[in-house]
Amino acid sequence: MGIFRRPRDTSAVTPPAISEFWDWWAQARPTIEASLASGPDRPEPDPAEFDTADIDMSELDSVDVDAAEADASEPGGGLSAEAMEELSRRIHKINPGLLWEIGGAEDRAPSLTVTGGGNPELRGITERWVRAAPTGPAAAGWTFHPARQPDPEMLGQDLILGDHEFDLEYVRLGMRADADRARVHLTAYHPDFLFVADEQRIQVALNVLHWALGEDDVARWVGEVSIATEAPIDSLPPSMLPSVVEQISEPFSEPAWLTGEGRTPRGHPARLGARFPLHRQDYPLCDLHVAISVPYANSNPDRLPVEPSSGALRAFEKKLGKLGDRAVLAVRETGDGLRVFHLYVDPDSGVISELDQLTAGWAEGKAKLASTSDPGWKALAPYQP
Structure with missing residues (x-):
């Protein structure tokens, strides 16, 4: 943990x-x-310039x-x-x-x-x-x-890269839905890929994806992108990509949590909850990672919370959920008498002072708040599938 x-x-x-x-x-x-x-x-x-023909x-x-x-x-x-x-x-x-x-x-x-x-x-x-x-x-x-x-009209135009002109009407995408990761993995094909370098192939693919979905939805829902010099089986025109993404995203219209179990450094059971999917693009101003460590007084022999502490922790989390788009709760870790709430917050919104007050009001021990700039949400990566 x-x-x-x-x-x-x-x-x-x-x-x-x-x-x-x-x-x-x-x-x-x-x-x-x-x-x-x-x-x-x-x-x-x-x-x-690009280094690889496979993109995540x-x-x-x-x-x-x-x-x-x-x-x-x-x-x-x-x-x-x-x-x-x-x-x-x-x-x-x-x-x-x-x-x-x-x-x-x-x-x-x-x-x-x-x-x-x-x-x-x-x-x-x-x-x-x-x-x-x-x-x-x-x-x-x-x-x-x-x-x-997104600019679907561009998908029917010509794209000039260097000395080569690509007719985008010939682009086809192989699409594979990954429900576990809430992403669509793609294989991009154009007949002219046989004659150009990887750099141009990748630029064609990226432009097509951005024109089909827009940059933010590409980041939200597109996973791995591969380049093909032969048309993938059952491939579709890029204009169909928004419909495929809509099917992938529909089950996640409401917030959901993934749960898991593990062990603390002391060898006791630990519980983990992670909001999924959680997209950086939905909280663009939340550049600050905040970890609030909350001790609880009542636990079972495994050092996991029981009432009345478990109820107090739920009430604390409910207050965190009322901060609107100024903060989003991303992960909670529990074990060894401690629950850690991981949030991303907007540092310019004044929400830190509210979190300070909420932390100071915890009644079952001294809660602590630590924060650090993390605009790329790198701290969240280990908790994502």
Whole structure:
């Protein structure tokens, strides 16, 4: 049973560069719109680099969507090189790992997307960026997104990567449902995969998945992605992927808990409960891991809680569940006279002070609260199937 003992950390995580960006955007937007209208003036993008042809979307760190999509969709002819450079500089000042793209067309409003490229550690930053964006008349017709949005129309277009043009009408996906992990494992095929390098194959697959589902739903529900040079048996067009994901996700419309048993370091029985599935994308501002260690006074010979302590622990947990989207209870560990509640919380919401008060009010011993920044939810990984 892994009890977390970490230093206290309640620091805010909103970079000042976010407000600086929006101050600059208000002044620069007319210039950017003029650049979009005047036509492209930029160098040919280099393809993104990848090391493998097999991808686990739940572990993917970063994908260069700018390079992958630059020639696939250029509303208004594309930004000038000067405008691209300045926009990149401003966004990279927020975090150098962020990527961006401008979307829209003659019949759609312009949009600006800033994304962490699949890196869960950056999802909170992009969410804070979009929540600071102008709204209403101040947005001047623009929409802003913290992750790539689904765009099914792109699935019927051509995607140019380097010197190769892919007709996406020929993409097929082999789909295998994994109910135990609440994911869909995919095999991506295009007849041109025979003639291009792995880097281009993977870029095609990632773009297709994002256009079919959107970046957040890819992270939620897509598991392993493999590349095939022969069409998988019973493969389907990417347009069918949302329907398959809907079938996988339907049983988990209500929160569920996985339970397990083990042994404490002292050899006594231990009980574990983990919320499943629990997606980082559903709580994008919750970058802080909090462990609340609560001793209980009444236990059986195995050192597991009995009444009245078990009832008090249930009441304590019920209060944790009333914190809304400012905090989410992810795991509970019980054994050796101690229950540890693991939560992810929004450090800017003020919820830490409420948790401090709740912890201080525990009547069966001295409860302790420890917190540490964990924007990638790495501490949760050992508890997921």
